Amino acid sequence: MKTKQCPLCKREVSELLYDMHIATDELKIKLIKQKFPDWSEKDGICEPCHERFKKMAEVMDRSKAVAA
Numbered sequence: 025m026k027t028k029q030c031p032l033c034k035r036e037v038s039e040l041l042y043d044m045h046i047a048t049d050e051l052k053i054k055l056i057k058q059k060f061p062d063w064s065e066k067d068g069i070c071e072p073c074h075e076r077f078k079k080m081a082e083v084m085d086r087s088k089a090v091a092a
């Protein structure tokens with residue numbers, strides 16, 4: 025099985041769990057870059073990290089909607 029090291033959590037994960045669709049969501053990318061300035065969307069992230077930041081972006085989106 026091919027594995028890749030996630031640049032965020034440093035875990036070895038299966039390439040199948042690797043999510044490159046991350047590049048489609050600007051808010052998610054912004055959040056990740058805030059925490060990991062050296063990261064670029066070309067690096068990709070593993071699925072658990074993707075989920076983590078996806079939820080974070082959703083929460084931020086919601087609080088923005090409330091404030092507006």
Ligand SMILES: [Zn+2]
Pocket residue numbers: 030031032033034035069070071072073074
């Ligand atoms: Zn990860």
